[in-house]
Amino acid sequence: MALPKKLKYFNMFFDGDNYFGMVPEITPAKLTKKTEDYQAGGMPGSVAVDLGFDAGALDMDITLGGMDAGLMKKWGVTTADGMQVRFAGSYQDDATGDAVPCEIQTRGRFTELDPGSAKVGDDTSHKYTLKNTYYKLTINSEEIIEIDVLNMIYKVAGVDVLEKHRANIGL
Numbered sequence: 001m002a003l004p005k006k007l008k009y010f011n012m013f014f015d016g017d018n019y020f021g022m023v024p025e026i027t028p029a030k031l032t033k034k035t036e037d038y039q040a041g042g043m044p045g046s047v048a049v050d051l052g053f054d055a056g057a058l059d060m061d062i063t064l065g066g067m068d069a070g071l072m073k074k075w076g077v078t079t080a081d082g083m084q085v086r087f088a089g090s091y092q093d094d095a096t097g098d099a100v101p102c103e104i105q106t107r108g109r110f111t112e113l114d115p116g117s118a119k120v121g122d123d124t125s126h127k128y129t130l131k132n133t134y135y136k137l138t139i140n141s142e143e144i145i146e147i148d149v150l151n152m153i154y155k156v157a158g159v160d161v162l163e164k165h166r167a168n169i170g171l
Contacts, residue, residue, distance in 0.1 A: 005091035013086040014071060026087060027061040028104055029135055058132035063125050074110060081107040081133045081150060100140040108132030
C-alpha cells in the first residue's frame with residue numbers, strides 16, 4: 001500500500017529570525033507560466049508559446065497568529081529582493097513512517113499587510129502577501145525548482161533552462 005507524504009510540521013524564518021509556533025498557515029507560490037496561443041497557416045490548432053512566468057507566479061501568502069512588530073517593520077523593505085523567507089516542512093508517509101524535509105526559500109518584499117478584524121475575545125491573525133523575485137524548492141536535499149528573476153536563472157531538477165539564453169545575450 002502506498003500513501004502520499006503529508007505535511008506534519010513546519011516552521012518559518014524571516015531574515016533568519018525563527019517564527020516557530022507563530023505561523024499557522026502559508027499559501028506557497030502557485031507557479032504559473034505566461035503563455036500566448038500561436039496558430040499559423042497549416043496548423044490545425046494552437047500552441048501555447050512559453051513567455052516566462054506570470055506576474056504573480058512567485059507570490060505567497062503568510063498568516064501570522066497575531067501581531068508582531070518585528071515583521072510589520074519589514075513592510076519598509078525598499079528592494080525587490082530585500083527580505084529572505086524560509087519555509088521548513090516535514091512531510092511523512094503514514095504507510096512507511098518515512099519523513100522527508102521540504103524547504104522553500106524566497107527573496108522578495110511585502111506588498112500587502114492585512115491585520116484582519118479586531119474584536120476583543122476573538123482569535124486574531126495578520127495576513128502578509130509577499131511578492132518574490134527568487135524561489136527555490138528543495139525536497140529531501142534535492143533541488144527541484146529554482147527561479148531567480150533578477151539574475152535570469154530558471155532551473156528544474158538541476159537543468160538550467162535559461163543557460164543558452166543567458167549566453168546568447170552575453171550574460
